[in-house]
Amino acid sequence: MARPPSFQRATVTRIIKESADSRSFILAPHDEPLVYQAGQFCTFRVPVDGKNLYRSYSMSSAPETDGELMTTVKRVPGGQVSNWLHDNVSEGDALEMSRAAGRFCLRPAVVPLLGFSGGSGITPVLSLTKSALASTDRQVRLLCADRDQPSVLFEAALRELAERYPGRLEVIRHLDSDRGFLTPDQVRAFVGADAHADAYVCGPEAFMEMIENALPGPGLVFSERFGAPAPGITAAAPAVAELADSMARPDPAAASPPAPAAPAASDAGGTVTIFLDRKTASVPTRAGETLLQAARRAGLTPPFSCEQGNCATCMARITEGSATMTVNDALTDDEVADGYVLTCQAVPDSPTVTVRYE
Template sequence: MARPPLFRRAKVTRIVKETPDTRTFVLEPHDGPFSYQAGQFCTFKVVVDGKPYFRSYSMSSCPVTDTEFMTTVKRVPGGTVSNWMHDNLGEGDEVELTVPTGRFCLREGDVPVLGFSGGSGITPIISLAKNTLATTGREVRLLCADRDRTSAIFEAALDELAARYPGRLTVARHRDDEHGYVDAAKVLEFVGPHSAGDAYICGPEPFMELVENALPGPGRIFSERFGGATAKPTPPAVGASKSPAVAAGPLAQAASTGASAAAPAQSAATEEGTVTIFLNRKKKSVPRRDGETLLESARRAGLTPPFSCESGNCATCMAKLTEGKATMRVNDALTDDDLDEGYILTCQAIPDTPSVTVRYE
C-alpha cells in the first residue's frame, strides 16, 4: 500500500487563547481524523515571503480523551513559524502538516509518571498525563515551570484534571519570578520517594539538561527535543537512542526516545560506492563519502531536500531506503511501523553498504 503524501492539509476550526502569547489550534484534517498517540507531534510547513519553513509542534490533545485534534503554539521572539501562525491563521484557514509521529509516548509500567515541563513543554506532557490517567491506574506528578503566573499554559485544564482524579494527579507550580529558576534541589524535592518513577521531560534545553542531570534514578528518563543537537557528544541517558541499523525491508530493532547526541565530525574522504537520491521526479547520484549523512549527500548532489531540526527529532527529512543499508545516529521521530517500512531520517542516516538508494515522497 502506498504511503500517503508527507504533508496533508487541515482546516483550523477553532483557536483558543491559552495565555497572552500562546494559542491552541483545533485542526480538522481534510482526509479524515489522524490516528496518533499521546505525546506525538506534527511538522508544519509554512511559506513566509516565498520561502518554506518547517517546524514541529506537539499535540496537546489526547486521542483517548479528546474528540478534537489540537496543537498548542507559543509565540517566541524571532520565531518565524510560530509568529506567522499567531498573526495570520484564523478560523477557516488551512495549514499543511505531516501525520503525527514521534516516540515521546507513554511506556508500559506501573510506577508513577513524573512529568517535567518548562513553558510550552507542557504541551506533550498534558497529553501524556491525560492518557495515563484515563487508561491506567498510575499516579501522575507534574512539575510545571513557568516564567510567571500569566505565562502558565493549561493551568485551568490541569486543575480540572486534578479534581477529576483526586489522589492520582499532583501538579506542582514553579514561578521563576517568585522562586527563581528550577535547580537540582527543587527537582529532588519534587521527586521525593518516587525516584523509580518514569520521568518525561520537555522544555528549553537548559531546563531539560538540569532535570536529566538532577534525577537520582533508577527510574527511566524520556526527553522530547525540537532544537539543535547538543554542543558535544554525551553518554546516552536511560532510554536514549540506540541508533539502529536500517535496511530496505522489515526491521525488528527500533530506537527509544532519549537525549539527542551531537553528530560526529564529518570526513571528506570518498569511499567506493554511490548514493542515489530520488526527489521531486529528479534522480541524482554522487560518490559515497565516509561519515556523510544521506541529507548531506542529497545537498551535494544539487538537490534541495526537506529538513528542519537536523537532530533526528522532527521527521521532516524522512525518506524511504529502497536499496542498501544505513545506520541512524539518532531517532526520536520515526515509529516502529515507519522503520519496518524502510523509512529513515536522512539527517541522521549514514550508509553502511557501498551503494544506497533513497526516495523522498
C-alpha cells in the same frame, strides 16, 4: 506496516489564546482522522516568503480524552514559522500537516508518573497526563517551571483535570520570577517517595539536564528534546536553547540550521542516488556524509527541519543498499524495518545507495 510520509490539509476550526504569546490551534484534517498517541507531534509545512518551511509541534490533545485535535504554538522572537502562524492564520484557514510521529509516549506501567516541564515543555506533558488519567489508574504528579505567571500554560486545563480525577493528579507550579530557577534539591524533594516512578521530562536543555541529573532513581526517565544541540551537547542529545522557545523543532531566529560541512575527502568509491519530486540525481559517496547532505550536494532541495533525528521531516526510504542512522528519535521499528531512514542522520554503509523521498 510502515506508512510513507505525506501531508494532508487540516482546517483550523478554533484558535485559543493560552497566554500572551501562545496559541492553541484546533484542527480538523480533511482526508482522514489523525491517528496519534499522547505525547507525539506532527510536522507542519508552511509557506513563508515563497518557501516551504517545516516545523514540528507537539499535540496538546490526547486521543483518549479529546474529540478534537489540538497543537499549541508559542511565539518565538524572530521565529519564522511560529510568528507566521500567530500573525497569518485565522479560524477557517487550512494548514498542511504530516502524520504523527515521535517516541515520547506512555509505556505500559502501574508505577506513578512524574512529569517535569519547563515553559512550553508542558505541551506534550499535558497530553501524556490526559492519557494516563483516562486510560490507567496511575497517580500523576507534575512539577511545572515557568518564567512568571503570565507565561503559565494550561493552568485552567490542569485544574479541571485535577477536579475530574480527585486524588490522582497533583500539580506543583514553580515560578522563576518568585523563587529563582528550580534546583536539584527542590526536584528531589518533589520526587519524595516516588523515586521508582516513571519520569517524563520536556523543556530547555539546561532544565532537562538538571532534572535528569537530580532524579534519584531507580525509576525510568523519558525525555523529549527539541531543536539544535546546545554547546557541549553531543548529537545524541539534541536540545532546545531557551525557556521561551516553542515546541517547534526548531523555530530559532534564523531559518533552518546550517548543515554540517561535508567532509573534505573526495568520493569513497560509491554512488548515492536520490529520487525527489520527480527528479533524480546521483553523486559520488563521501565518507561520513549523510543522505541529506548528499541530496543537497546533488542540487536537490530535500525537506528537513531539526537535523537532529527528532522530527521525521527528512524521512525517506532506501530501496537499494543500506545506511546507518546516528540518532533516531522519530521512526518506529516497523518503519526502520521497512527501509525508512531519517536522511539527516543516515550515513551510507554500502557502496551504492538509492533513496526515495515519497
